[in-house]
Amino acid sequence: MTIDHESVPRPGGSMAAARRPATGVLDRPAAAGPARTAPAIGRHRRPFRSRLALPAALVTVDILALGAAAAVGTATLGATGRDRPLLATSTLLGLLLVLNLAGGLYRTRLSLSALDELPALAARSVVATAFAVTVAGCLDGRWPDRGTGTPVRLLTLLGVFLLLASCGRAVSYHLIRRARRRRPSPVLLLGAGQLGQWVAAALTERREYGLRPVGFLDPDPVLTAEGTGLPVLGGREALEREVRRHRVHHVLATEGAADGTETAAALREAARLGCQVWLVPALREYGSLPGPARPRGGDHLWGFPCLRIGRPAMRRPGWAGKRALDITAAALGLIALAPVLAACALAVRFDTGSGVLFRQQRTGLDGRVFTLLKFRTLRPSNEHESATRWNIAQDHRMGAVGKLLRRSSLDELPQLWNILRGDMSLVGPRPERPYFVMRFGQAYPEYADRHRVPVGLTGLAQVNGLRGDTSIEDRARFDNRYIESWSLWQDVKILLRTAALMLHPDGS
DSSP: OOOOSOOOOOTTOOOOOOOOOOOOOOOOOOOOOTTOOHHHHHHHSOOOOHHHHHHHHHHHHHHHHHHHHHHHHHHHHOOOTTOOHHHHHHHHHHHHHHHHHHTTTTSOOSSOOHHHHHHHHHHHHHHHHHHHHHHHHHHHTSOOOGGGTHHHHHHHHHHHHHHHHHHHHHHHHHHHHHHHHHSOEEEEEEOOSHHHHHHHHHHHHOGGGOEEEEEEEOSSOSSOOGGGTOOBOOSGGGHHHHHHHHTOOEEEEETTOSOHHHHHHHHHHHHHTTOEEEEEOSOGGGGGSOGGGSOTTEEEETTEEEEEEOOOGGGSTTHHHHHHHHHHHHHHHHHHTHHHHHHHHHHHHHHHOSOOEEEEEEEOGGGOEEEEEEEOOOOOSSHHHHHHOOOOTTOTTOOHHHHHHHHHTGGGTTHHHHHHHTSOEEESOOOBOHHHHHHHHHHOTTSGGGGGSOOEEEOHHHHTTOOSSOOHHHHHHHHHHHHHTOOHHHHHHHHHHHHHHHTSOOOO
């Protein structure tokens, strides 16, 4: 029976510190004094939800600005019978909206500034305009005539659009700031340290950010939060209760919590509950990073760098494409590799006897157990050995066929059926047996976080050489890195690297 290519922690490896139990107690918020009117306002008015209001307003502004710019250009410069202003404007609008969306210009932000966005908006407008002109020229069967005043018309279109779009954004931001001041949204702060208290004071005084602090979550606060007038509500165990109690849609984490592991777990829990999560790092130099090096969610909160944490991987728009890729690739793979599967089955039958498939319990998404399929490479002495023995790469009972299957990873091909069924994905953390999941979860705090997404046939850890007798802690780090930074293109890259590695098998 084949055992997966995983390994126990290397002897002498360090163990992560055990999680610190929560010690905070649930306190009632202090009554708002005369100088703190934001909490009182929040109780009487429904909070302003800007998650959809801001993007919708910006999209509307761009559509109206482009339509008005096209109308102005046509009215002032005219159009010949062969021009297609409607087609060019529609193409320009579609591409511009896509470019702005991809560039984060429609993302919810804390600090709002039309001037800050003007360079990015101008660059995308130029690209979209050039593409629209090219499309219109190709459809006309010619390049636009110089006699129609095309360069002047393009410059007019761009100038009017940028002027109207910038003015529209300025007006929209003014209205949104007013709405935020009138109806701030409740926010929970993770970390009651000095930085957390500074941020809480800034949010209370600067109501244009639209966030009203209701309390801190910190299992063991280093400092007391009495000076802020906000209670310490407890640790991570209080998160879901307080989110539902205060109808919280925003959670803001600050560096300085007593237990960083608990804070990271609370961030993931808040995202699972549907909250918009923000992170305020203590390193002020973050703001000096160049544009390409700064994360896309970069923002600031009254001078404090602020990162917008993206949605969980399984809630991102491209996740449906991942499942479609899994189904298509697994179905085509089973059909195309049918002769290879048949040859492997015959070889296993002659090498180890009847029962060419090996079935084993593995832990998948959200800790659910499923039956994994592989080609058998040897027969274990009993079921206990199958469930608890770690690695059999050097087992003397393994014959030539078994060694060849393991070295080439052909023994993993039956897992295409697991992928087609939905038990697994092409790319994801490698599944492990429940016995070892329990052991590693106790030894490494981040190991259990691997099960936030479906397990995979290959993964980021495997293409980085973490197979066989390698560090479990390193694997968990790479697996969580894959989950946090997931994209469909990252899956494609891992599949290409896996294919390259199969050409140079290492026998692990």
